[in-house]
Amino acid sequence: MSATSRRQFLQQSTGAAAAAWLLPEFARARTAGPAFQFPTAPHDRVAVAAYPFREYIVGWKGWDGKTPSSIPSSQQIELKDFAAHVSEKFNVHYIEPWSPVFPSTDAKYLEQLRTAVEKAHSSVVDIAVDGRYSQYAKDPAERERAVVFSKKWVDVGAALGSPSIRTHIEAAKDSEPDVSRAAETLSRVAAYGATRNVVVHLENDNPISEDPFFIVQVIDKVNSPWLRALPDFGNSLAAHDEEFAYRAIDAMFAHAYGICHVKDGEVDEQGKAVHVDLARTFAILKKNGYKGYCSIEYDAPGDPYKATAELVEETVRFLS
Numbered sequence: 086m087s088a089t090s091r092r093q094f095l096q097q098s099t100g101a102a103a104a105a106w107l108l109p110e111f112a113r114a115r116t117a118g119p120a121f122q123f124p125t126a127p128h129d130r131v132a133v134a135a136y137p138f139r140e141y142i143v144g145w146k147g148w149d150g151k152t153p154s155s156i157p158s159s160q161q162i163e164l165k166d167f168a169a170h171v172s173e174k175f176n177v178h179y180i181e182p183w184s185p186v187f188p189s190t191d192a193k194y195l196e197q198l199r200t201a202v203e204k205a206h207s208s209v210v211d212i213a214v215d216g217r218y219s220q221y222a223k224d225p226a227e228r229e230r231a232v233v234f235s236k237k238w239v240d241v242g243a244a245l246g247s248p249s250i251r252t253h254i255e256a257a258k259d260s261e262p263d264v265s266r267a268a269e270t271l272s273r274v275a276a277y278g279a280t281r282n283v284v285v286h287l288e289n290d291n292p293i294s295e296d297p298f299f300i301v302q303v304i305d306k307v308n309s310p311w312l313r314a315l316p317d318f319g320n321s322l323a324a325h326d327e328e329f330a331y332r333a334i335d336a337m338f339a340h341a342y343g344i345c346h347v348k349d350g351e352v353d354e355q356g357k358a359v360h361v362d363l364a365r366t367f368a369i370l371k372k373n374g375y376k377g378y379c380s381i382e383y384d385a386p387g388d389p390y391k392a393t394a395e396l397v398e399e400t401v402r403f404l405s
Contacts, residue, residue, distance in 0.1 A: 118310030121343065125376075127404035127405045128176075130379055131177050132211070133180055134346065135164070135167055135213075137384060137392075138389055142161065142162060143164070165202075168202040168207035169207075172206070175393060178207040184214040184215050195245060211249045211251055211286065211343065221254070221266040221270070222258070222260055223257070223260045227257070232274055235274040238252065248283065252286070254291070254294045262296065271303060284311055285311060286314065287300045287304065287313070288314075297334075297337050298336060300340075314342075320351060321334065322351055323353040331365065331369065338370055339373050345370065348361060381396045
């Protein structure tokens with residue numbers, strides 16, 4: 086998939102008048118759905134996520150927002166240099182940045198980041214976005230904040246030429262997961278994504294607020310081609326038994342579009358390591374006709390560089 090040109094970037098950043106003029110085109114996009122041309126060569130379908138390298142990216146403050154990285158500064162890199170770094174280390178030209186490592190989301194920085202990515206002959210294929218507002222909270226003000234937050238990152242995705250973002254479903258303090266409220270909230274985000282040509286993905290991450298079958302119910306209720314699933318190979322295995330986890334990954338791939346997370350293992354909340362059956366999972370991917378990117382997201386103790394290189398090689402082999 087070719088990156089949007091600089092001229093298109095400037096057009097996307099014009100004002101309300103231009104947006105109003107383009108409303109008929111946006112209406113057609115909402116009806117027709119996304120039509121991205123994904124690569125078909127196995128190696129070209131591989132991306133590398135920033136998340137496993139968070140400790141190596143300048144500005145990461147730890148989960149508490151206060152603890153500096155333990156990685157020596159000489160080994161750290163700026164987010165704008167991540168695409169070139171991934172190209173050099175793994176010969177991969179697609180990246181998936183993670184929202185907590187963005188030093189800024191203002192227009193000037195995003196243009197600098199996009200320029201650096203393009204200079205590395207690379208593209209952003211998804212942005213993994215973490216938020217703190219629940220889409221299914223009983224409090225309508227919190228749901229509204231969730232919409233505003235996700236729309237902001239849809240705009241970031243559009244500015245970087247990304248075909249999609251992944252928005253997090255935060256647990257609510259005042260409610261158990263609620264399909265109707267979540268669907269109402271996310272339908273607004275998906276509709277906005279259509280106007281920016283950015284697909285919104287939901288990941289099976291938090292075992293409560295992002296239960297895979299809850300996600301599938303929400304996606305089915307919204308019934309928009311702009312709201313899709315992001316299947317993560319390992320997250321459900323860390324929270325459930327194998328029978329549940331592989332049914333879940335099948336259900337997620339049946340609703341997937343542009344991005345999935347490849348990992349060969351995960352560590353559960355008790356610190357126990359679980360193993361992903363890659364052959365079984367890639368067979369599920371193929372059975373569902375998934376054509377999007379496979380983003381390598383190593384998520385276990387140890388060197389992320391060695392593990393990512395190995396997962397790139399295995400992913401290419403399974404996709405071939």
